[in-house]
Amino acid sequence: MRPFAELARGTTTTVLKAHDPERDRVVVVKLLRREWAQDEEISARFAAETAALYSVSNDNVVSILDHGECEEGLFIVTDYVExxxxxxxxxxxxxxxxxxxxxxxxxxxxxxxxxxxxxxxxxxxxxxxxxxxxxxxxxxxxxxxxxxxxxxxxxxxxxxxxxxxxxxxxxxxxxxxxxxxxxxxxxxxxxxxxxxxxxxxxxxxxxxxxxxxxxxxxxxxxxxxxxxxxxxxxxxxxxxxxxxxxxxxxxxxxxxxxxxx
The missing domain is CATH 1.10.510.10 (Transferase(Phosphotransferase) domain 1)
Structure with a gap:
């Protein structure tokens, strides 16, 4: 992923606008920052968000494309809605x-x-x-x-x-x-x-x-x-x-x- 804009920053997460070279499209990356990814309760909530997105397929719900862990923390990748x-x-x-x-x-x-x-x-x-x-x-x-x-x-x-x-x-x-x-x-x-x-x-x-x-x-x-x-x-x-x-x-x-x- 190649982030090129920060869309939002909260206490525990940062939301980035990025280019996905594999899909050649603009995406949103929600990053649970490393210092919070080690918190059991917060990381469990992030995992629940990931599971929820994977379990729902509907035109009126944003689509999840990927998730995982990187040096900066845990991440979820979803479609970017212009x-x-x-x-x-x-x-x-x-x-x-x-x-x-x-x-x-x-x-x-x-x-x-x-x-x-x-x-x-x-x-x-x-x-x-x-x-x-x-x-x-x-x-x-x-x-x-x-x-x-x-x-x-x-x-x-x-x-x-x-x-x-x-x-x-x-x-x-x-x-x-x-x-x-x-x-x-x-x-x-x-x-x-x-x-x-x-x-x-x-x-x-x-x-x-x-x-x-x-x-x-x-x-x-x-x-x-x-x-x-x-x-x-x-x-x-x-x-x-x-x-x-x-x-x-x-x-x-x-x-x-x-x-x-």
């Missing part, structure tokens, strides 16, 4: 409500494939949804993904998107991913960003962003679906991601731009 993350599109305010809803609907197709593989993504959010220049929507970054048998109630994810039951110590499930998807659908259709708005106090997450009045400016059926997907009780949410997709498809088929209520 395009923009959903959070960037929302920040630029360049997409109408119906397009935002459609983007999330396509990402949900990827999430459904993840769920069917027995995996909980645990970090479904607007910055992990990429729209290519050709219009293909892909779900990326499986850094918190786990088999449904291995979640053990560990809290992982991004504040504002985390389902309330996870903060109470319950295990991550398909319903907790659906909650995160509902928050993302809220962002994509109202233009109100969750980033920086959610707070955590005494182990409880604030949900002021859902009560901001923004939902009064979108289609009533779409607003109701967001409410159902983000219900505090997992039992009141759609039972599966596939069911949530079906409900969203019905809303989109009958979509009418809202008059402020």
């Amino acid at each position: 395009g923009a993350a959903l959070d960037g599109l929302l920040g630029d305010r360049t997409i109408p409500t119906i397009i935002g809803a459609f983007i999330v609907r396509e990402a949900l197709s990827g999430l459904a494939a993840v769920s069917q593989a027995g995996i909980v993504h645990r970090d479904f959010k607007s910055s992990n949804i990429v729209v290519s220049d050709q219009g293909l929507v892909q779900l990326v970054d499986f850094g918190f993904a786990e088999s449904t048998a291995d979640t053990h109630g560990a809290v992982a994810g991004t504040l504002g998107y985390i389902a309330p039951e996870l903060l109470a110590g319950e295990a991550a499930t398909e319903q907790s991913d659906i909650y995160s998807a509902g928050i993302t659908l809220f962002e994509a259709t109202t233009g109100v960003s969750v980033s920086g708005r959610a707070t955590l106090r005494n182990g409880r997450q604030s949900y002021a962003h859902l009560n901001s009045g923004a939902l009064t400016h979108i289609d009533e059926n779409l607003s109701a679906l967001i409410g159902e997907m983000t219900d505090p009780s997992p039992a009141n949410r759609p039972a599966t991601v596939d069911q949530a997709i079906g409900m969203l498809d019905e809303v989109l088929a009958d979509y009418r731009p809202a008059v402020s209520r």
Whole structure:
């Protein structure tokens, strides 16, 4: 691999844009740096991300091309998607409500494939949804993904998107991913960003962003679906991601731009 740009740098990982000479294509290399690759818990999470990517084959999920170990640490190689993350599109305010809803609907197709593989993504959010220049929507970054048998109630994810039951110590499930998807659908259709708005106090997450009045400016059926997907009780949410997709498809088929209520 021949890295030529750093895309992101976190506490434990570095994400690089690189040229793969074997495939003669641009790829993304996610590197777990050597000092962290020796940490048992962190390296296990990286291995789980690798396994999750290999277990899912879907147009709406980024494809893994290779993985291994090098002098700098452990690495995963995935396709490079030329395009923009959903959070960037929302920040630029360049997409109408119906397009935002459609983007999330396509990402949900990827999430459904993840769920069917027995995996909980645990970090479904607007910055992990990429729209290519050709219009293909892909779900990326499986850094918190786990088999449904291995979640053990560990809290992982991004504040504002985390389902309330996870903060109470319950295990991550398909319903907790659906909650995160509902928050993302809220962002994509109202233009109100969750980033920086959610707070955590005494182990409880604030949900002021859902009560901001923004939902009064979108289609009533779409607003109701967001409410159902983000219900505090997992039992009141759609039972599966596939069911949530079906409900969203019905809303989109009958979509009418809202008059402020």
